[in-house]
Structures are given as structure tokens and as C-alpha cells.
Amino acid sequence: MSEVAQTLEGWYALHDFRSINWSAWGQADAGTRSAAQDELQGFLKQWQSIEDAKTGSTAFYSIIGQKADFVLMHLRETLEELSEIETAFNKTAFAGFTTPAYSYVSVVELSNYMTPPGTDPMQSPDIIARLKPTLPKASHICFYPMNKRRQGNDNWYMLSMEERRTMMRSHGMIGRQYAGKVKQIITGSVGLDDWEWGVTLFADDALQFKKLVYEMRFDEVSARFGDFGDFYVGNLLTEEKLSSLLHI
Numbered sequence: 674m675s676e677v678a679q680t681l682e683g684w685y686a687l688h689d690f691r692s693i694n695w696s697a698w699g700q701a702d703a704g705t706r707s708a709a710q711d712e713l714q715g716f717l718k719q720w721q722s723i724e725d726a727k728t729g730s731t732a733f734y735s736i737i738g739q740k741a742d743f744v745l746m747h748l749r750e751t752l753e754e755l756s757e758i759e760t761a762f763n764k765t766a767f768a769g770f771t772t773p774a775y776s777y778v779s780v781v782e783l784s785n786y787m788t789p790p791g792t793d794p795m796q797s798p799d800i801i802a803r804l805k806p807t808l809p810k811a812s813h814i815c816f817y818p819m820n821k822r823r824q825g826n827d828n829w830y831m832l833s834m835e836e837r838r839t840m841m842r843s844h845g846m847i848g849r850q851y852a853g854k855v856k857q858i859i860t861g862s863v864g865l866d867d868w869e870w871g872v873t874l875f876a877d878d879a880l881q882f883k884k885l886v887y888e889m890r891f892d893e894v895s896a897r898f899g900d901f902g903d904f905y906v907g908n909l910l911t912e913e914k915l916s917s918l919l920h921i
């Protein structure tokens with residue numbers, strides 16, 4: 674058996690994608706809509722206070738295209754907290770005007786491919802901050818799930834640690850060229866959801882998603898071993914953008 678990569682886990686993640694039932698929302702009377710929006714604002718404030726206390730983080734983005742209308746990405750210490758948030762949101766009046774589009778359950782993950790041997794990553798404040806990150810308020814989000822291929826000669830899990838490390842180094846070098854332009858959060862989901870990882874990217878310039886993902890397609894670890902799910906791309910929902918989105 675090949676050597677298993679060691680992983681460090683941080684906060685659990687729920688990506689909750691919803692579609693809005695626009696005809697029901699449009700037909701609701703103004704009072705119902707405004708009460709639903711006030712209640713939603715209350716939830717957003719509550720999530721902000723959790724983020725301020727550094728016990729979790731939430732990102733709220735509208736989604737372009739027909740796959741969904743918005744995503745709430747929550748990071749929390751436990752799966753119980755994620756479940757409570759999901760249920761509490763489902764009980765809101767606004768949620769009654771939404772339908773589930775897609776969801777993803779995973780946990781923030783760092784692997785040891787790039788860690789120098791003999792170092793204890795948990796002694797590094799940088800590593801701890803990356804395991805429990807405050808989600809950036811970048812203009813755009815991009816999310817997609819992925820697997821590492823297990824087919825014939827292209828079986829990632831049959832490679833030696835050394836071969837995987839070499840390829841991950843090349844992967845990391847490409848990624849580093851996007852420092853300051855794209856922030857990536859890799860969440861592991863083996864045993865938690867249908868794919869092996871969730872890739873969540875944040876950027877102020879959405880074209881950087883295209884450039885980064887395209888460049889990685891030519892890199893061996895993605896070219897030979899990457900299998901990808903559906904892509905979701907979105908725009909930051911500020912309070913102002915949310916009111917204009919929901920304005921009838």
C-alpha cells in the first residue's frame with residue numbers, strides 16, 4: 674500500500690446552494706416580503722457576529738446561471754452547528770421562497786505534501802489560521818467539487834508518496850503565481866460527500882478563476898488525475914446588492 678498523505682482538518686464546511694421561487698416571491702405582498710428580508714438580515718447579522726468572534730465564517734454570494742440563485746457557505750467548528758444553521762435557515766420565511774439547488778459537506782483540509790519533514794505544522798500560527806479561515810469578502814466566488822482519478826495507469830492512490838509530492842509541488846508552484854489574485858480553500862470530503870474535495874476560490878477579478886483553472890489543466894496532477902464536477906460562479910451579496918436582488 675502507498676503511503677497515505679497526512680491531512681490536517683479545520684472547520685467543517687456547508688455550501689448551501691438555493692434557487693429562488695421568483696413567481697411566489699413576486700406574488701407575496703410587500704409586508705410579507707419585507708418581514709422575510711428583515712428576518713434574513715437578522716440571520717446575516719448573527720453570522721457576522723460569529724465571524725467577529727472567530728468561531729466560524731459565512732460567505733453569501735449570488736450565483737450566475739440556472740444552477741442556483743445564491744449560495745451560503747458556512748464554516749463552523751462542528752457538523753452539529755452546520756446542521757443547526759441549515760435547519761434554522763429552513764424555518765425562516767425567506768427560505769419558504771427558495772428550493773434546494775445543491776449542497777456540499779466537507780472540512781477545511783491541508784495536506785503534508787509540502788510540509789518539510791520533522792516540522793510540527795500545528796506550531797505554525799499561519800497553518801492554524803488557514804484551517805479556520807475567515808472567508809474573504811472578494812467580489813467573486815467559484816466552487817466545484819473534484820476527485821483524483823483511479824483508472825488504469827492513472828490511479829493517484831497507487832502512486833508513491835514521492836511521485837505525488839513531486840506533482841503536488843508543481844501544482845503548488847502554479848498556484849503561488851496567483852497569490853494576491855485568487856484565494857483558494859480546499860475542503861476534503863472523502864467519507865462526507867459525493868466527491869473527494871471541494872475547491873472554493875475567491876477573487877476580485879473573475880477572469881483569474883479562468884486563468885488559474887486553465888493553467889492547472891496543463892499540469893500533470895490536474896491533466897492526468899483531475900476529475901471535476903459542476904462549476905458554480907457568483908458575485909458577493911452585500912446588504913445593498915441583496916436588497917436590489919430581492920426588490921420587486
Ligand code: 76R
Nearest residue numbers: 784786787845848849851857859870872886889890895899
Ligand atoms: O497548501 C499549500 O499551499 C501547499 C501547496 C498546495 C497543496 C498541498 C496547494 C496550493 N494545493 C494543495 C492541495 Mn491546490 N488547488 C486545487 C484546485 O482545477 C484544478 O485543476 C484543481 C483545483 C485549484 C484551483 C487549486 C489552487 N489542491 C490541493 C488538493 C488536495 C490534493 C491531495 O491532497 O491529494 C486539491 C484537490 C487541490 C486542488 N492550490 C495551491 C491552488 C492554489 C492557488 C495554490 C497556491 C496557494 C498559495 O501558495 O497560497
